Amino acid sequence: MIELNEQASTERFMTSRQMAWFRFRRNPAALIGATIVISVTMLAIFAPILSPSPQSAGSFVDFAHRHHPPSAEYWFGTDNVGRDIFTRVIFGYRISLSLVVGVLGFAVPFGVTLGLLAGYFGGRTEFIIMRFTDVMLAIPPLAMALAITAVLSPSLVNAMIAITMLWWTWHTRLIFRIVKAQMSEDYVEAAKVAGASHAHIMFRELLPNCISAISVKISLDAGFVILFGAALSFLGLGVHPPTPDLGTMVSTGSEYLPEFWWEALMPGLAILYAILGFNLLGDGLRDMMDVEV
């Protein structure tokens, strides 16, 4: 027998919002994550203004200054044709973030909708959707993405397509689990008794209960999409040169190991920095959300 306290909310010494904020404040990781993400976004958006040598992002060459180590003038050093690596890195962030927006922009709505449909209708619908998801999940993502980009030609768009094709599956599975658990809650039946349409129940009753999980996942996903995209371009299947892309930069840079180590390491650390930010932010959100639920 459950017993609920009659103590009115005004008597409670803290509202749940205050509790959530308290946890966020005490969680330095979340704050750091948020700062990093904001910094990366700003760098990417304002790249032409913020970069020391915007021409390095194009087909600029300066053989006199090749392979310079990091210095006051070239913060990250120069690459094999004399371009400023720092500039190329922040322009590279543009590619990374476009990848994130493109992939998640398609994968999330698609995956979430499928998960909602499968969880709500159950039965045959569930079987078809979830078996399909299982099959897609069984494909090793990198192998598939490689296969697709190899057969189509290497480009940012194709890389996006390849990743999106597999990415939605995680969201479907996540949403499906949540929805399935919620279906046995009375409020779903109450909505049916009130005459609500299927669409209303799915999108207005069930979906709000998934939002916190989705936000955490999107945050974490952003990091992984960047990682994935970098991996693809590292293997030579990303954008064409001379467009600066972090993965390609690591790849070309690695040819000059170990003497000109900065050419591979700096872009690599830049990737790490971005992923770190999204990850910490996602974790922080997760800690916060747990309190409210």
Next chain:
Amino acid sequence: MAFYLAKRTLSLLLVLFGLAILIFIIARIVPGDPARIALGPLATANQVLEMRHEMGLDKPFIVQLWDYLSGLVQGDLGKSFLTSRPVMQDIAQALPATFELVLFTIILQITISIPLGVVAAIYRDTWVDNLSRIISLVGVVTPGFVLAIILQLVASYKFQFFPVTGRIDAGIDYAATHTGLMILDSIIDGRWDVLGDALRHIILPSIALAAAGIGQVMRITRSSMIEVSGRDFIEASRAYGIPERVVRFRYMLRIACVAPLTILGLEFASLIGNAFIVEFVFSWPGIASYGVRTILEKDLNAVIGVVLVSGVFFVVANLTIDIILGFIDPRNRLREGAEK
């Protein structure tokens, strides 16, 4: 128990079946003529036609699908254009190296992440916990190839502890004939020099490959342990006077390791994917290197073969995890098969 296994195996076979068809369809609808690609841009129209006939591309779609599936069941994956040998043979040659690497990595992951996660949960909010969270974070956040490069830079170039690339020294003359796994075979044969060398070669790629999984699994282990420790029956056990170490390691751990093991199973898919990168950086002669080469050369049959084999790996790994979980938590098998 047997019933439960049969059910799981059946559903996994279905998944494999669907996978095979899906890959086939993707391969066929992708633009570009495989025959032309195989022959190169200088081929004449006649040569292309001949090649298409040889590859069976002029047959109706359904017939092609049938040939493909029946071939699969017999273990025939078609011929590679690059090497003109059966794909199966090429793969079989490259597979043991990857298998060894992946196996070593998984063992590394389990032995590091689960104990560390448990310790972090027990000593929650102390320096041990914080340190482990940092390690886990680094693992999750660092892309495999970046870690590989850093490891190479530091351990190989700078400090010369470990060799930079390869599976075994070029100078050593040894063939792994028993299991295909260098480490096991050298122990069987008593060749300690080979063992030492093989270990030195496998450590770095393994760490690079294991890092992300370690991070994930450790974190899940920790949170799983914390969640289980809050459950009623754990408090009850303490109230009955059961000593803390028993409560932790026999009660809590057994239930808490369900979540990490499940994640480990899912990790496997990305492990195979990451293996591609790591094998590339360390020039490890495995299926991933083979895969990357054939993909870049657009060797269609080989690509299909590689993707399929990876898929099979994943599916088998999941089945194994399910079996283990079935032992650990009898509710799974009781729920599904029982007549309650």
Next chain:
Amino acid sequence: MDSILDISGLNLSFTTYGKRTQVLHDVSLRVGKGERVALIGQSGSGKTVTMRAIIGTLPIPPAKIEGGVIQFEGRDLLQMAKVERNRLKGTGISIIMQDPLLSFNPVLTIGRQMDDIVRYADVRLGNKRKSSLRKATILDTLQKVRLPDGAQIYDAYPMMLSGGMRQRVLIAMALLNKPRLLIADEPGTALDVTTQKEILKLLNQLVKEENLSLLLITHNLGVVREISDRVYVMENGYIVEEATRKDIFEQPRHAYTKKLMTSVLPLYGKRVRNFENDRQSDPKIEIQGVTKEFRAKVGFFSKKYRVVRAVDNVNLQIENGDIFGIAGESGSGKTTLAKMLLALHSPTDGQIKIDGRPLSNFSDSREFRRLIQIVYQNPGSSLNPKRTVTQALTVPLKFCGHDSTKIKSRISELLEMVDLPKSYASMYPHELSGGQKQRVAIARALSVNPKILVLDEPTSALDVLIQNTVIELLLRLRKELDLTYVFISHDLSLMRNFCNRVAIMFRGQICEQGETREIFTDPQHVYTRALLSSIPVISEQEEQQKPKVTDAERQAVLASSTALK
């Protein structure tokens, strides 16, 4: 009398989110040797914390013992070395946990869990026993709790046992190491009232047979009357009253105790409120020969079905203006029947008519939904936690065709009807208390102006002091809006004071129905009699008026709590 447990001046605080709250204020209580003492309190009173402090399972960082003494057999537990204190767990002081389902380790067999308890007690006390001897002790203890099939239970998993059996096993687990003080946490609360009665009887027997002292933690006054000699009443961390059992029921002194006493609804006697339906009575709902079968597949491949007959040939007539109660324990089929009234299930056989029209004709029309609505038991799950009150109330209005411009004013109207301030419209459920949430649920049900309201245990999840305010609200609404209620519950005391007509369900069938007063004062069917006689009441007079049932009769109808599922 010698004390086995003596707590004096216990002060305890909890620190959460940086703020420290005092949870126990100067708590003192005593349990004599062989005595049965009850600690009464509602949720939040501090009774659970007290219990944990005695046993030693308080999480000490957030909790802090500010002062006081807990003496067990003369020695202060709080001053003892940890090792010594641990030695007493299970052997000196033992606890019977509250929830029979969650208190077991789901992945180990019962035998294994019990063996661990015995084995580690041996280790702590320095005994050495072989495993066969331990098993003998375990089987022996299972016998003591009247479970005949000890060997089978030993090898079973917790989920294979029924609730009543699990409770008995929990008692056995507490007795394994021969403790002197037994602490029982809400014994039998999660069980059917008939099973609960057996458990309480068992506990009384064990206290005598094993020479135990008992500390009982509960909120249920009826239970207190059945199984205690002395009583302490706790409110908000204070002990507000201490008395013998006789005195506390006949002459309660503290205001809080008096409030508790009056909030318990009487089953018999002068205080009973009889409810009459003074309206013109045409049958509103006719349930004719309704049966509902559910099919569950047996095994994965076989085509065989197992048929569960949840509702079996039920015939009822509910008249306009009735508050019609459908009573039964879990598994009786009452909830399934209620859901059929709302067309959430369709009958396998028979039909239901409302106002003379068969449900199947118009059950998916708006008209139907404007006719009959439901209020669920637990407002925590019947209100979407992510939707505000306004959003929740808008749903039925919108989908039943209410004029969209008038929705806002209608919502204000509804809130006023259920005595909630208009400002609550923008709040989320977690900002409201249990009683307030249930009012919102009632407002939601009434938003489309139904004529019939199905109430599925509407007050069971609420604190007993709040229950009555919700009931008063429902009575008032019935008069104002001309409603008919179908009231589903297992709480017969509530039904006696609220419904004018009652039907008792047992295993899917109606075993008795009629005017409430008649059924309660002169029950005919053996199940009704067994049910009524199991209800814990709070006065001797009431006890006398309960129907008498022999053991044989009881065995015949009750779900046995001693056989495997």
